[in-house]
Amino acid sequence: MSARSIPWLKYAAPPNFYGLADRLTPWLWAGAGLLFLVGLYVGFFVAPVDYQQGNSYRIMFIHVPTAWMGMFLYLLMALYGMIFLVWRIRMADAMARAIAPTGALMTFLALWTGALWGAPTWGAYWVWDARLTSTLILLFLFLGYMALHAAADDRDKGGRAASLLAIIGAVNVPIIYFSVNWWYTLHQGASVIRRDGPSMAPEMLAALLIMTAAFWLYCAAIVLRRAQLEALEREPGAEWAQAAAAGALTREQRERAAATATIGDVGDHDEGDTLTGNTATKQEGRN
Amino acid sequence: MWDGIGDFLAMGGHAPYVWGSFGMVAAIILCEWLLLRRRRQRTHARLSRRARTSNTSS
Numbered sequence: 001m002s003a004r005s006i007p008w009l010k011y012a013a014p015p016n017f018y019g020l021a022d023r024l025t026p027w028l029w030a031g032a033g034l035l036f037l038v039g040l041y042v043g044f045f046v047a048p049v050d051y052q053q054g055n056s057y058r059i060m061f062i063h064v065p066t067a068w069m070g071m072f073l074y075l076l077m078a079l080y081g082m083i084f085l086v087w088r089i090r091m092a093d094a095m096a097r098a099i100a101p102t103g104a105l106m107t108f109l110a111l112w113t114g115a116l117w118g119a120p121t122w123g124a125y126w127v128w129d130a131r132l133t134s135t136l137i138l139l140f141l142f143l144g145y146m147a148l149h150a151a152a153d154d155r156d157k158g159g160r161a162a163s164l165l166a167i168i169g170a171v172n173v174p175i176i177y178f179s180v181n182w183w184y185t186l187h188q189g190a191s192v193i194r195r196d197g198p199s200m201a202p203e204m205l206a207a208l209l210i211m212t213a214a215f216w217l218y219c220a221a222i223v224l225r226r227a228q229l230e231a232l233e234r235e236p237g238a239e240w241a242q243a244a245a246a247g248a249l250t251r252e253q254r255e256r257a258a259a260t261a262t263i264g265d266v267g268d269h270d271e272g273d274t275l276t277g278n279t280a281t282k283q284e285g286r287n
Numbered sequence: 288m289w290d291g292i293g294d295f296l297a298m299g300g301h302a303p304y305v306w307g308s309f310g311m312v313a314a315i316i317l318c319e320w321l322l323l324r325r326r327r328q329r330t331h332a333r334l335s336r337r338a339r340t341s342n343t344s345s
Contacts, residue, residue, distance in 0.1 A: 045288060049299065056301040059308045066312070105315050113308040120304050218316065225323055229330050236334055237341070245334035 013261035028221035035214035043207035067110035073103035081163030088264035093159040098227035104142035130179035141169040
């Protein structure tokens with residue numbers, strides 16, 4: 001079976017990915033902006049005061065989404081890393097690399113907002129608790145991925161080393177998630193995903209879920225935009241990339257470029273089941 | 288629900304924690320967005336420049 005017959009593999013060709021991201025991002029930005037506004041309104045003006053924690057609990061509306069996004073983005077980054085390692089699809093490496101900075105920022109925000117929530121609630125900004133410590137490790141994994149990727153002179157080599165780190169580090173995500181059950185921790189247990197249903201007022205849950213959707217859309221938009229730049233910077237000499245940079249990528253140009261695009265380097269070894277339509281464009285990818 | 292803007296800003300005595308959290312999130316998102324926009328403008332300019340020079344030389 002030819003790899004090209006897998007439908008979504010169409011978007012492994014950088015010009016196709018670029019076009020798709022161009023079509024998606026305006027909607028993602030708009031959705032994120034709208035949901036941020038609605039979520040903040042519900043979070044501050046509809047959700048009631050917590051009878052135990054007062055108003056400090058409202059930090060939850062950004063703490064929980066950023067922590068979820070940190071973990072989710074890490075797993076996504078590791079998945080793209082695996083796709084890059086196994087199938088050598090370069091766009092997967094570009095996606096993983098585009099995810100890392102946003103994942104690191106989300107994890108940092110989870111730690112920052114957690115510290116500011118912990119101070120009035122626990123009386124401490126930081127404790128070496130299982131969940132806090134494993135989340136700090138998540139931040140270091142994101143930073144390690146970025147450093148490792150940037151350290152190699154050859155982009156593919158850096159990508160492979162960083163992808164391996166991402167995959168090995170993925171074991172940390174279930175540790176974070178289940179840490180509150182596995183160890184005795186100061187951090188509270190799950191209050192949304194539990195067998196007996198969420199343990200909070202419906203208005204609070206609504207604000208939390210709306211804010212989560214807003215963060216998800218924001219992350220999707222910014223990651224796609226960054227991956228577009230990764231794609232352009234990898235082929236600065238390609239006609240489609242120069243047209244895209246000028247904001248004038250036509251459909252015909254995109255399709256022509258996609259038909260001959262260098263997706264990975266599998267085609268170098270096996271012309272029978274090739275991912276590489278035309279190796280002549282290959283050198284442009286390496287600069 | 289809130290007794291005026293002052294009550295809202297005071298957050299029941301938790302103002303530094305609540306606004307310190309929301310403020311940091313807003314600052315980080317704004318910075319990330321601005322930095323990416325700058326990178327985008329630079330990359331586009333670099334590629335457009337390259338396109339112009341290759342057009343004139345060929």
